[in-house]
Amino acid sequence: MRFYFFYLPIFLFISLSCQRWDYKDPSNPVETLAPETHLSLIALDTIWVAPQVGETGDTTLFYLIDYYDSVYVIIDSMEVTDTTNGDTTYWTYDTSNYLWWGTDLSGEEQGFETISLFDTLAFHTITTSKQELSWWGDDPDGDVVGYYYRWSTDSDWNYTEEEGGIFYVPIRTELDIFSFEIKAVDNDRNEDTSPAKLVLPIKNSPPQISFRYLSNPQIADISSDTSYTFPTRTFIWDLYDQDGNETITDIFYTLNDTCDTCWQRLDSDASSITLTNLDEGLYTIYFKCKDIAGAESKMIQFPDSTNENEAQIWKVKPIIGDVLIVDDYPLDGDNNTLNWFSSKMDTVLGESNYSFWEIGDELPFSATDVSANLNYFKHIIWFTAYNNTAASNDTYNSAEASLVNFIMGGGNLFINPIDFEDTTFTWFPMDSMTTLNPNGRLRSQRVVESAIDSTLDLEVSSLIAVKVKGFWPDESEFETVTELYYMADPQNGDGWTGNPTVCSMGQYKVSPTELSGKVVILTLPLYDGNRSKLDGNGTPLKFFQYLFDEEFIE
Structure with a gap:
């Protein structure tokens, strides 16, 4: 017995000591904590709300549809909260009522319809569908590595490692409530069990439509307030909707009349329309678009009297004959050169049995219209400026693709470029060129000999005071090439050697059995805006008669 009592205190001491210093099994670690998530809203576009607190403590909120400044507003609806019994009443007001900012309407009786517009969890600030949100998370025992988020319209959570973003809420009605939830995820894959949540009243934004910049003719370019076109005209526009362009469902247009049944519908992905077969006359075209919530854009139109830079009249011209004279000489304000060419066509084709097109400084915005204008005709007479200034340029280089297509399609082209530097004409490839008069003077009585018939010889009748080229x-680029005119042997003081070509005709092979139309280029001026330049041996009329009688034939 003495042995037992001696060892008992020692045993108890050792047992208690083991319990005091014992550690948990490492296979059963301490439970980790979930992260927490925080969310904030940056109001990008707020449709204002003005809170008012009455003497009794009642609160009034004004929901606005428009405002002019911090003083003058238009009331859309009002919420009144009675602090006595906690009742909340929603009123809709006549939107024609103009009320001063901050007016307490709690005692007014203008409401005519009781509605419940807003979720009580929502902010009392109505915003547009564009929402910029920021979020962050913290984890007491680890690191936040990402986030899961979803809108009330989403069925699944979306993962991101970003801590903010701009969202376009897919609103489909005039006014709706949306919520956004987000939860942090830590490095142990623990998720916040109480996601941060934001509830937002969203008001639909109407879509916008506008003509593409400079797609309508500018008065400064056409030197007139009237835009003349042939029966084809292309209009190009841009769309924008703050709720996302994908919410735009319809585009509408109408000519001259905006009655309810006059509008024609286009698909929402259309960005242009080409009108064809327009009758002669004056026109105005109107456009508008509509979104999925039924909101319509403001109407735009061409011509538009409020846009002073654009043409104020749009007139469609008829197609006359199968010959088109193209006036590419914008500095010839009195149209002397156009009248000179017209007089020659009056003799060759019959009086006014042709059409003309005054281009101005710029071609139509759409190449479709350029090609359409050319393709209405079989033969094109295209003259350019005698000389250019920094403020004015020929446009034939910009029409290059349309000219090539016209020729390859069987059309015949006579073109008279004078003052040019670029020689890479795809419609008439050059091997080389030379300046005939480096001093800028080509004197009269210089003979321009015909390679076809000496009776067609021409002669310089007055000084040509611009540099011209042979x-x-x-x-190698043509199927056939025919020289039509070349310079006679040089006289004293002339700047050329030999007999450089100044007029030639080419034709391309379109298929094994088909040739293109003919393209004729003349690099000496026929008229300078004041007088004819090649009248020294009879007028150039005989040259045009040769072209239409012998070359430009079916």
Whole structure:
């Protein structure tokens, strides 16, 4: 017994000591904590709300549809909260009522319809569908590595490692409530069990439609307030909706009349329309668009009297004959050169049995219209400026693709470029060129000999005071090349050697059995805006008669 009592205190001491210093099994670690998530809203576009607190403590909120400044507003609806019994009443007001900012309407009786517009969890600030949100998370025992978020319209959570973003809420009605939830995820894959949540009243924003910049003719470019077109005209526009362009469902247009049944519908992905077969006359075209919530844009139109830079009249011209004279000489304000060419066509084709097109400084915005204008005709007479200034340029280079297509489609082109530097004409490839008069003077009585018939010889009748060029075509690019005119042997003081070509005709192979139309280029001016330049041996009329009698034939 003495042995037992001696060892008992020692045993108890050792047992208690083991319990005091014992550690938990490492296979059963301490439970980790979930992260917490925080969310904030940056109001990008707020439709204002003005709170008012009455003497009794009642609160009034004004929901606005428009405002002019911080003083003058238009009331759309009002919420009144009675602090006595906690009742909340929603009123809708006549939107024609103009009320001063901050007016307490709690005692007014203008309301005519009781509605419940807003979720009580929502902010009392109505915003647009564009929402910028920021969020962050913290984890007491680890690191936040990402986030899961979803809108009330989403069925699944979306993962991101970003801590903010701009969202376009897919609103489908005039006014709706949306919520956004987000929860942090830590490095142990623990998720916040109480996601941060934001509830937002969203008001639909109407879509916008506008004509593409400079797509309508500018008065400064056409030197007139009237835009003349042939029966084809293309209109190009841009769309924008703050709720996302995908919410735009319809585009509408109408000519001259905006009655309810006059509008024609286009798909929402359309960005242009080409009108064809327009009758002669004056026109105004109107456009508008509509979104999925039924909101319509403001109407736009061409011509538009409020846009002083654009043409104020749009007139469609008829197609006359199968020959088109193209006036590419914008500095010839009195149209002397156009009248000169017209007089020659009056003789060759019959009086006014042709059409003309005054381009101005710029071609139509759409290449479709350029090609359409050319393709209405079989033969084109295209003259350019005698000389250019920094403020004015020929447009034939910009029409290059349309000219090539016209020729390849069987059309015949006579073109008279004078003052040019670019020689890479795809419609008439050159091997090389030379300046005939480096001093800028080509004197009268210089003979321009015909390679076809000496009776067609021409002669410089008055000083040509611009630099002009002779050339050698790149014959490898053509199926046939015919020289029509070349310079006679140089006289004293002339700047050329030999007999450089100044007028040539080419034709391309379109298929094994088909040739293109003919393209004729003349690099000496026929008229300078005041007088004819090649009248020294009979007028150039005989040259045009040759073209239409012998070359430009079916």
